[in-house]
Every structure is written in C-alpha cells, then in structure tokens.
Amino acid sequence: xxxxxxxxxxxxxxxxxxxxxxxxxxxxxxxxxxxxxxxxxxxxxxxxxxxxxxxxxxxxxxxxxxxxxxxxxxxxxxxxxxxxxxxxxxxxxxxxxxxxxxxxxxxxxxxxxxxxxxxxxxxxxxxxxxxxxxxxxxxxxxxxxxxxxxxxxxxxxxxxxxxxxxxxxxxxxxxxxxxxxxxxxxxxxxxxxxxxxxxxxxxxxxxxxxxxxxxxxxxxxxxxxxxxxxxxxxxxxxxxxxxxxxxxxxxxxxxxxxxxxxxxxxxxxxxxxxxxxxxxxxxxxxxxxxxxxxxxxxxxxxxxxxx
Amino acid sequence: xxxxxxxxxxxxxxxxxxxxxxxxxxxxxxxxxxxxxxxxxxxxxxxxxxxxxxxxxxxxxxxxxxxxxxxxxxxxxxxxxxxxxxxxxxxxxxxxxxxxxxxxxxxxxxxxxxxxxxxxxxxxxxxxxxxxxxxxxxxxxxxxxxxxxxxxxxxxxxxxxxxxxxxxxxxxxxxxxxxxxxxxxxxxxxxxxxxxxxxxxxxxxxxxxxxxxxxxxxxxxxxxxxxxxxxxxxxxxxxxxxxxxxxxxxxxxxxxxxxxxxxxxxxxxxxxxxxxxxxxxxxxxxxxxxxxxxxxxxxxxxxxxxxxxxxxxx
Numbered sequence: 001x002x003x004x005x006x007x008x009x010x011x012x013x014x015x016x017x018x019x020x021x022x023x024x025x026x027x028x029x030x031x032x033x034x035x036x037x038x039x040x041x042x043x044x045x046x047x048x049x050x051x052x053x054x055x056x057x058x059x060x061x062x063x064x065x066x067x068x069x070x071x072x073x074x075x076x077x078x079x080x081x082x083x084x085x086x087x088x089x090x091x092x093x094x095x096x097x098x099x100x101x102x103x104x105x106x107x108x109x110x111x112x113x114x115x116x117x118x119x120x121x122x123x124x125x126x127x128x129x130x131x132x133x134x135x136x137x138x139x140x141x142x143x144x145x146x147x148x149x150x151x152x153x154x155x156x157x158x159x160x161x162x163x164x165x166x167x168x169x170x171x172x173x174x175x176x177x178x179x180x181x182x183x184x185x186x187x188x189x190x191x192x193x194x195x196x197x198x199x200x201x202x203x204x205x206x207x208x209x210x211x212x213x214x215x216x217x218x219x220x221x222x223x224x225x226x227x228x229x230x231x232x233x234x235x236x237x238x239x240x241x242x243x244x245x246x247x248x249x250x251x252x253x254x255x256x257x258x259x260x261x262x263x264x265x266x267x268x269x270x271x272x273x274x275x276x277x278x279x280x281x282x283x284x285x286x287x288x289x290x291x292x293x294x295x296x297x298x299x300x301x302x303x304x305x306x307x
Numbered sequence: 308x309x310x311x312x313x314x315x316x317x318x319x320x321x322x323x324x325x326x327x328x329x330x331x332x333x334x335x336x337x338x339x340x341x342x343x344x345x346x347x348x349x350x351x352x353x354x355x356x357x358x359x360x361x362x363x364x365x366x367x368x369x370x371x372x373x374x375x376x377x378x379x380x381x382x383x384x385x386x387x388x389x390x391x392x393x394x395x396x397x398x399x400x401x402x403x404x405x406x407x408x409x410x411x412x413x414x415x416x417x418x419x420x421x422x423x424x425x426x427x428x429x430x431x432x433x434x435x436x437x438x439x440x441x442x443x444x445x446x447x448x449x450x451x452x453x454x455x456x457x458x459x460x461x462x463x464x465x466x467x468x469x470x471x472x473x474x475x476x477x478x479x480x481x482x483x484x485x486x487x488x489x490x491x492x493x494x495x496x497x498x499x500x501x502x503x504x505x506x507x508x509x510x511x512x513x514x515x516x517x518x519x520x521x522x523x524x525x526x527x528x529x530x531x532x533x534x535x536x537x538x539x540x541x542x543x544x545x546x547x548x549x550x551x552x553x554x555x556x557x558x559x560x561x562x563x564x565x566x567x568x569x570x571x572x573x574x575x576x577x578x579x580x581x582x583x584x585x586x587x588x589x590x591x592x593x594x595x596x597x598x599x600x601x602x603x604x605x606x607x608x609x610x611x612x613x614x615x616x617x618x619x620x621x
Contacts, residue, residue: 042485043456146576147348176347177513178573181557185572188565202485209559209570232561246490247561248517250543254490 001196002031002054002082002165007063009049009220023049025220026063029213031165031196036187038199038207038228040243041217047200050217051169054198055084067165080110083158087170089150093142099153100138106160126159129193130186148179152186159190166190169200184210204247208232216240222282226289236291309507310336310359310474315371315382317358326580328354330531331371333606334614336474341500341508343518343539345554346528349577353401355528356476356511360396361388376473393424397472397505401479403463407451414447417466426470436465439502440495457488461495468504475505479512489517497521516558519543524612527551530577530588533606537613547609547620550589587617595619 009024024046031037041047052058054065056072065072072078086092093099100123107119114122127134130152137145137153145153151171158166168187172180187197187210201207207214208228215225216237224237235241248254282290317329328351336342346352357363359373361382368383375395381387400406408416418428434444440461451459460480468475477496481489499505512518518525519539526536527548535548546552553573563570575592578584586601587593593600599618606616615621 042487177515177554178347178557179576180572181559181570182572184559185565185569188569204486205559205561205563208561209563210565229564243486244561246486248489248493248514248520249560250516250519250555250558254494254520 001033001068002198003066003069004028004030004050004054005064005066007050007053007065008061009046009053009058010061023220024053027215027217027220027222028063029215029222029225031198031213033164033196034191034194035213036191036197036199036211037213037215038201038211039215039217040201040204040207042202042243044219045217046220047202047217048169049220051084051167051198051200054165054167055082080161081163082165082167083161083163084167084169085151085154085158085171088174089147089154090142090174092154093150095142097141099140099142099145099150102154102157103160106157110161122160123156126156127153129159129190130156131182132156146179147175148183151175151183155183155186155190163195165196165198167198167200170202172206173201173203180206204232204243216243222290222292224289224291225282230286230289234286234289236285236289308335309338309340309376311374312359313372313374315355315358315373316369317354318367318369319354319365320367321581324581325367327531327583328580329358330580330583332528332533333371334526334533334536336507336509338506339500340524341496341510341522342536343515343522343525344509344511344528345513345515345518345525346534347513347577349530349580350528351531351580352511352513352528353478356398356478356509358382359474359476359509360392360398361385362398393467393472394470395472396474396476397467397470398476398478399460399464399467399480401482403460403480404456404483406463407459407466409451412448412450413462417447417469420466421469424470429469433465433469436469436504437462439498440465441491455488457484457491460484460488460492464492464495464499468499471504473506475499475508477508477510480510481512481517482514493517493521515543515555516560527554530583531580532588533614533616534589535613535615535617537610541613547613547615548589548617549593549595549619553594 005028006026007024008026011021011023013019013021027050039047039050049058053060056078067075067081103123124134132149132152137149142150172183175183184206191197199207199211211228214228214231216223218239224231224240235244282292285291312332312334315329315332318325318327332355344352358366359382373380373382380391417433421428437444437446442458442461446454446462481492484492500508510518510522522539524536525539525542527534529550535546535551542551543555546555557570557572559570573592578588586603590596590600604616604618606614607621608614609620
C-alpha cells in the first residue's frame, strides 16, 4: 500500500546552508494493509523525519514515497487516507478549546455537507473504535482528560476520515505504564480492521509487542529490517544486538548477561575508522530478514553474510 | 539507618484548594541502599524526592519529619535547608539538558558553584570523577551545548555528587535518554554507590524495568500514599499489592507479542488529589476491592522487609 523507495532527506545547515546533514539515507520499505511496521531508532536516527515525509510535512529530497503506486506529492485527497498522531497529547490540543473541537474541524474541512445526525453517528462509531465513552470525553477541556484519553481521541479523529494508513510517532512514550498498554492494544485492534500503521518508537519492547515488521534505523540508514520475530529473535547486526542488550528487562539484570564482545568495536557503524566505507546495501540473510553490514572483517555474522 | 521519614505530608496550594500530593509517608533507607521509587504521574513520587531537599517553593510542609544520619532534616524550612543541600542531600534533576549554565564553560561553572558554597575549587578531583563516568577531562573546557544529552546527564551527575552527599535523589534521570545511554547512566548510579561517593540513593522513576536493574529495594506509590515496599526481586516476582501486580503485568517485555498474549492495562484513572477519597485510594480501580477497603489500610509489614498497604495482603 504505502511504499518508500530509496528515500533520502538532506537538510542544509550552517551559515548560508554550506553544510549538508543527511537525516535519512536511501530508506526503502513497505507498509501493507492490516500491518504494523515499527520503525525503531535512537534520537537522531531520522525516524521522525521519515514519519514527517510520509505525512507530507517535509519534502522528500531523493527517492519516492507512493501510496497504491501513485506519488504522494501528487495525490489530491491524501489526508483522507493518511493521518498522523504525535508524541505529546497535551500539546496537540488548544487548551482553551474543548477537546472535541479537533473532531469538529474534520467535519468543516472534509465533510462540510454532512448532516448533524449522520455526523453524530460517525463520531460515535469512531469513538467506539478507540474505546472511548462519548459522554466521558465530548464537551470536556483537554486538562480534564487523561493523556491516554487525549491520545485515543486523536486516533478517533484520524478514524473519522476512513484512513488506511496511520503514522503513530512515539504516541505512547508520554503515557503511564497502566494506560500505554491500552493504546497499544488499540493499535492491534485497528490493524485487525485493515489499517496499515507505521509505529515509530525508541522503545524496542513496545515495537516488538504490536508489529509484524521491524525496521531498525541508525544515522538515517536501515541497519536491519524484516519480520519482527526474526529481527528480535535472531538479530544479526551488531547495532541491533547492542540495542536489544541495553533494553532493561524484568527478571533479568544486565550484570547477568555477558557484555558485548570486543570484535564489534571495528564495525562500520561503531568504529570511527570505517565510517566512510561504502554502504553495502541490504543483504537478505534469511527469507524476510535484511541486514546492512560492512565491516573491516572481524564481525563474524557480517563476514558470513558478505560471503 | 541513613534516612528516616516519619508521616511526611506535603501539599501544594492552588486556587481550588490544597493538592495533597504527599499524604502521610513513612519509610526508612539503610546505609548503602539504592531504593527505586516508582509510580505513575501524579502519584507523588517526585514530590517525595523534592521535599527531602525542599526544592520547590510552592510546597507546603503540613506535617511529619525526616532524619538523616541522626540529624533532623529541616524539610519545612527553605532557609535552614541550605547547609544540607549539596553537602548532605543532593539531587540530580530530571532536565539535565537545561540544568547547566549555557554561558559558562563547564569547568568554570563548577568552580563558581563550589565557591558559592564556600568550598575551594577541586579541579583534580573533578577530573577524576569525570573520568569515572566515562567522559574525557576536556569536557570541562566545553560549553554544555557541545555535549549530547547522555553526556550532559552524566556531567550533572558528577556535579551533584561532588561533595559526597549522604543521600542522593535521582529524579527521572534516564527518562529522556536513548536505551544505550540509559544503560550507561544507570550503571553510573550504581558505580557511585559502590565507590562510596554517596551513601544511599533514591531513584525516582516510572520505569520499573529500568530501576529493577540497579535498585536493592523498590517502593511503589499511588495517589500520594505508599502502596508497597520490598526488595526489587520481590516487587517484580511476587508483589502483594493489587496495584503493583497490575502495574508489573501491564509491562510489555521483549518477547511478548500482541498475537500471542494480550496484556491488560489498569482501567480508570487515579483519583484527584484535591479531594482524595476516604479509605484505600486504589479501591475504585482494584479488582479485589471489598467493604473493608472503605477503611484506610495501614502500611504494614507482611514479611521481613516487605510492607504493603492493602487489607487483602495483611
């Protein structure tokens, strides 16, 4: 459905735009209907920039993003199909307006001729889809609602439009542990209804929980991607393994695991020496599991791949 | 016993009345203990941390006392607290990104800070400590803006512990960081304790799996009150309070998939602390609630070192 093909984004920085910052480099993947793809990366990896390009909030420098084969820049009613929800639910609302005004704005912009009764039915069905009680949220100000409710209201707003694709950029990192799982389960239900979801996160365990596919980004490049159970169950890239090793887990302390072996220090993405080496592109290590790894020759799994 | 807190109550005054952010908290902290303080937003965990150093002028100290190394800690008096701050009790603030003076090189800023506290500059020791957290000594000749988030956080940690305080309060120090810097920062906290730079530590966090990695004990708060305190392993493996149980079981872990196992959140939301309900404050969200919960449960010891505020657990 949504397809990214060698997408790059370059920002000009410095005085007179003399320097270039490559935020995203040649990223390509696909989000199908009824599929959650989690985009995992640390700060500065380019994951938010990718989300913004998909939402047409930032222009694509090179490559193309297509929805059903048509370039998104040339689609007229793009926002009827693709919508986004962002990290901070408290700053997504205007504090002096009632929270459900975000729903009314959709009506004005996209359904100006719809009757009041039809509209009410539509609002109610989309609130039901996100498990919100209309009486509990309509007519309330943002400060009267919890973060989880606000975030679900924003998803309901997107659902009013019969969207097919949702970009969820860190939507649960501001929520409390007891409510974030509800929003996460909601994403699971939505994919059951055929929605494609790009779930952008820095939290590996959350990505692992809901997604079918995982894309790991580092410095704007895909280092590893594929079916979630393969990427998490058999991580091949040293960076992915390091990330997974750093995730705090219950019932298992860090000290009980062995530390990362020394050999990884010479990796292209770790060692400073190899940083300018040409990127090898993604190699399909096993069906549905791609790795991009070029090392100076000490990383065992990479060597196996290059052979 | 490093720290003893007795029935501490701290309210915030607002136009609508007092917000009872901390409503009768009693606990103690042993020498060398790292205690994780966990809870949702609005549970009073940050208020508890900050009230021990009296950071916020809006806090009203209503009652209760705190004792540090046998001395009374003036938790109700901003002025009297001054000699304790930095020397005896120190805090690592959440927003290390903005905790340092942006117009000074870091080394100079620390010198000025020490001088203002009547301590001679200690450049050599400072350089040693900077090395200890894995930074090179030349960060002292740089401006804060030249450091990454994780580096700034570690630098602030060095500054906070420079005078070897007896009690260190770390307020959400890892929540703004990436997983790999999170690990480095958490391990640094452990290192501070192991090298005796600080005697004991309260690590305020909402991330139980992170604090489990470094804490000896974990204390869980709910709506301004203590819910449970026990060793980290007991809290994670055999919690007795229904709130702790629900919280632990709602955490997605690597390996748990939506298709295979649905995790459950906790329905409802915490009560308003403007006018908290009588009795157990978790009652309205609790699956085990019964008539007796209208009465407030005591924070009672159910096993050695394991205290719970729940009628079902007693």
